[in-house]
Amino acid sequence: MRTAVVIIGALLLPVALTVSAVVSTVLLTGHGGCPRPSRPYLPGARILAMSTVGRPGEMNARAPRLGRPVASGVPAFCDVTVVLTHPPLRDRVRIEVWLPRSTWNGRFQATGGGAFAAGEFQRALVPAVRRGYAAASTDAGEPGNAKSPPVWALRRDRTINEGLLANFAYRSVHEMSQIAKQVIAGFYGRPAAYSYFTGCSTGGRQGLIEAQRYPRDFDGILADAPAIAWNRLTPAQFWPQVVMNEAGVHPTACEFAAFNRAAIAACDGDDGRLDGIIGRPDTCRFDPGRLVGTSLRCHGRTIRISQADADIVRRIWDGPTTRAGERQWYGLPRGASFSWLAGTSKPLFGSRHGAPFPVAADWIRYFLLRQPHRDVSTIGYAEFERLFDESRARYSAVIGSDDPDLSAFRSAGGKMITWHGLADQAIFPQGTVDYRRRVESAMGGAEATDRFYRVFLAPGVRHCSGGAGPVPTDPLAALVDWVEHGRAPDTLPAATTGAHPNTSGALCRYPQQATADRPCH
Template structure:
């Protein structure tokens, strides 16, 4: 649970709009916008019915976001006065109730819409992301898609034990489009004019939502910021259960300390692939470190001395390699070299006899038990390699067209003038970076090559960066600023300037390179300064 809280807290945006945050100051009642807030009418998007519309005006102050498992409460200060409008939609005959929330700055609107995506199994933002957007002048929107929280998946199966296809469709694609329609209408009615530009902003589940919008609703947004995207959902969600399957079948459960020893050794060996030792592995795919090199190594773990075994090395080798069939066919990419192995290969604390067991990460565990096996009581520790392959293939067959989010035909989004910007951490411990790279390659094949795709879709890979890490303690970058400059002024980002945190915990600067180029040391200058590096194609350094 601690790991899940950490990754959710690191994501931008945070998650879904169900609860009503309150401002610490009293609501304004005399401002003309506040009066308008109570009278905005909403037309139902096609296929929906508006159940309720509620509105409240909030004075400038602190927004208090209530705790939502597993996250604690949050308090966002210095938020300007805004109107909080919530529209509840239903699809007649389906019994769902999806909320769309729109926060409208009363006096500080910059003329733009920013819609916030979700995280894990939450479809949208609970208030922290909305408040941040309003502080920056945006009218902000989000949706809960009629589902619940980050890890509460009770909505997956209906009373007969079958998948609730209405809620899954909402979560997968439908509600995000309806949120865009509602938000634009509310903005037009509230301000008396439409938003000049509409942006989507999400990471992880939010990143997947952004890609789905580009694929299925290309006219919804002018610009989409979709980071560490959970695309290929039907494949990678099962694949990220692989570390648990490996440990259970090999009956070997390395500790966090032992996993860290393998990661640190690999980073140390592969660090200089970019031309200099700087504490960052720029291209983990080129790192050929063999974990068997650590067999016999002593590891200090909280005062206890552990010895790396051949079994430990075999587990790490399989996790890095990724899931394969019995015949050796690779099903999906493994955890990137340099990423935290213990995130997906978690274990329980030792029992009275010193025994441990696997502790699956809740997101893939829920996907496999609820949606794929349709059996919440399924004992994941008993899954064999062959059963894993069948579950992987079943997930592909049943859900690729529903939530795969991997359609490479972005021609309609390109033709609409939309821009898609993505960064993905090279050390993403939850969503293998290669899935995003693979999708980008598919788009290039579909639309005629890298140069044509770069005209509207650019991907940047961030060395040493964990899941949704930038701007949340693992470095920073002005990704939204780069996107708005591209959309509004035609300034396509050649690089994405960023600060990163290297293996020594030191902050360094880098200009993230546009895929497929990578960063390489020029041969002179400070190894911790971005000015000492240039972007080159992998074969040219």
């Protein structure tokens, strides 16, 4: 697993000084004073182009091709861009490796993406190089960002582009790691001592895929709020729209918020603490029917909660089921905002209608219906059940990302941490809990699993960040300490962010939890 025997920690400063000396001897050999590493080799792929550009530090640093300052505190770095293809696919995969010139900490950090974007480049790479990591990101041959629809999914004849799907599903991060490691070794004159992967959402799914398919790529993986079982999760994210479509009722955000406030009031104290947070959404049994007949003011109007409103909320919380009542996947946790998955909109003229989560709607349009312009507002229970079954059957092998057999990752010495907000409004945390339990079953129980894979649940925290609860402050540091010094974390330091009261705390290692009178137990 480890690519070198250099020990980082007490020797960090000498390593950085040595790297500075290595770089200074070759500053004049490349564009902008950067050395040009040798062209990497990747089996099954062909390198189309490679460039090296120097980027100054601090606020003068310019993001590649964007012409904007990247951020303060960024050290001078060299940006190595590699473009490759997989004949005969004719794709063009871009990989960027950012290399701090004189502040390298001896480590490599690969970064993940979000939604249908395999990588986030500047957003992910800036904090990595700021902390001294040589870092990399990739677009998997699918240019765009987390808000872009997956136009790459379909060929002109509207068949699925299996090659680009493979890039997105599992191949891109593995190949990025192979390319980046060669670039790093050529640039600094030595390989990275340790390699890490960090990602949330789609990035969390990519981290799991790495542990499952390529267990020797990374010493440590931080796979947060992972989009586990993508082929089931993504259609499940569309379930709230189906429920509203069938009912012919589309509640306002104000009405949905009233149900959440009532649920929090009812279940806040279940963990023994009154802090405005549902500590255990899975045990919250608040019945939305209790609000039927109550009135509330929304945008200057008085609205009365109906039985139809309550039934919609109940079905969204319960999650998708077949028409026979069999569970298909998990639902939105009580306390999580409805705004992403159960969004609605009111045009100037006409009635209120659904505003589906783009990732879920695009998965259905591009990968299941293969009709990019299809109006999905007509999808009801019968069609949803058929689409869900197709998604589960057709895409499990390529993007299921939920194989619980992590024996090869464990044997390679790998360590993995996952944290997940319990008020996640996009990816249901019960899916993470389900995966952890299945890993325990496959790997010899909870104690054996804890030796290499630990999960931390964050009450009140939204998708990847924010919310009323404490968010992990530096989970990567905990992972590094575990990998390099053998100190497995029992808690993750955390603090609230944004407009919420500034509080700090610690997230408990699953299945432990904190109560009013006892810490994690």
